[in-house]
Amino acid sequence: MKHTSRVKSCAVVGLDTVIVDVETDFFPGIHKFNIVGLPDAAIKESQQRVGSALKNSGAVPPYRLGVVIVNLAPADLRKVGAVYDLPIAIGILSASSQIRSNSSYLKDSLFVGELALNGDLRGVKGVLPIALSAKNAGYKNLFIPEANASETSVVKGLRVYPVKNLEQLMLFFEEEKNITPFKVFREISIKPKYLFDMREICGQEHVKRAMEIVAAGGHNVCLIGPPGSGKTLIARTFPSILPEMGLEECLETTKIFSVAGKLDDSNPLVRERPFRAPHHTSSNIALIGGGTNPHPGEISLSHRGVLFLDEFLEFPAKTLDCLRQPLEDGIITISRAAGSVTFPARFILIAAMNPCPCGYATDTEKECTCNANAISRYQRKLSGPICDRIDIFVDVPRVKYDKLTGEGGRESSEEIRERVQKARDIQSLRFKENAIFSNAEMNNQYIKKYCQYGQETKDILIEAIRKFHLSARSYFRTLKIARTIADLENSGQIETRHVAEALQYRFQGESLIS
């Protein structure tokens, strides 16, 4: 009689997955339970959980089976987390013929789940990537804890069985009692909810206009202004004018949230664009991701959404410089001794800062108490490379009293969002054949191709380059913004007024203060 069995499970490495074979063998003798295949402490401890869970589910526990060996293949991949409890339990049941080992379910199913001592299944992290890869690898069934079932609601073509406890699953294999597969594809009809609306913001019309351009082109933006001028409120309102996420984008974001364990039953699918506002004391690792078993950081959690860095210059210079590559590439590769993983990190950066240490350098009413030296030292924290990656700089001035109390004539987020959506549609049509989505992602080659302008506009640009000493990079950046402004007006060619507006948004450096 053969005492071996093979059950499939799945390991999550970064956002990718690897199918793991859980092989079980046992032979008579004094009880020993060995798990091999580079398990971590959580998996080594799983033998206790599996033992108790099997006993309490009415099965013969492993400590009555003699020597039990469980092998997690591939052997050279480090296995992490408690997801292997369920496959190990099923492997033991199948090897000891307590469930029918020739059942076709064992061959084309993946098992994932953490066991409680009484045999109940607990939710695990990263179920969505597992479900997606199970579908792609051609598996028919996926057995997961009931708590995670809603996460898989977007995966079509895969039977997902939400399992309550081990006993239920054992009965299922004996076909005494069926588990109804999770009703898989649920139409995404839930509309995103926004906490703030642009209507609530008094005055600051030019800032709202700049934010509209930012949203339309996916540019990065830096808001500069005195304390209390509304930088933070504007940033928090920003997600409400971003276009809604498509299914593809939703999946990308949800995958990251699934791996980070930030999904629950109430929001199984991330519908709102994420808005992350880490504090300026956050460490590099917290921001870009990392750890022994690399986990996504704030920049990955804000993928397809907004990363808001308030008090931008209070962040340590090193932390800010960590953002250089992800801002450029839209991905972050984290390398550790255990291996390297790549997380997506395409976000819109909103940085908010004061112009000087006291904050009132650009203010029209309150006197700035900083000396020129302190101001230049303060602004020098913004390193050139980071500065280069921020397309739009906006001055956010103090709001006057009459504006604060005035009412009416303000646009709601929805109206702005419609215009933004139109501009995005134009862009997605334009970049259909290129691997980019928005104007901000254009490189010089694309800029030359798509940013056409007439003679009059050319004259203005030449004049601007001469007068403002624009570098080559600033020149291209201006064109990028002009392209977005033109898109907002549904204009095929970049006109003079577009360039003129774009020129306002360049970094004015210390001249801000004068």
Added chain:
Amino acid sequence: MDDSRKLRGSFAEGIAINFLKKKRFKIITANYQYRGGEIDIIAFDPRKKELVFVEVRSKWCDSLAKDWQTMPIIPEDSVNKTKFHKIEKTVWFFLEKETVSWQRYAGNLPRYSFPEWRIDLISVTIEKYTKTAQIRHYEYLFF
């Protein structure tokens, strides 16, 4: 150790000895003690030509289950690494001190060489009232 446990132990050892005799093992000695260590049964397996040191573990039970795997407590549960090493130490004492007794079965060997040997476990579960026993024999105990 209270009397009832002692009694159960010797009762189980008797059962184990009979069991081994039925298997045509030659019993050399029982309850060999040296420096605090004890070996319950020392026997010779003529088929494999090995000295066998047997540890007997026993338990009372109210009723024997047909399928022993479903029983809540079995004698095997009480074997552990420490006990095993204690037995192993005593085995070496026996092999060095009691050359004469094992040479009768394993034959004369050159000095400093020892016969093949192994440690076995015999688990005896005895039903309290009918005094029927269930025996399981594990060869080559190792931790």
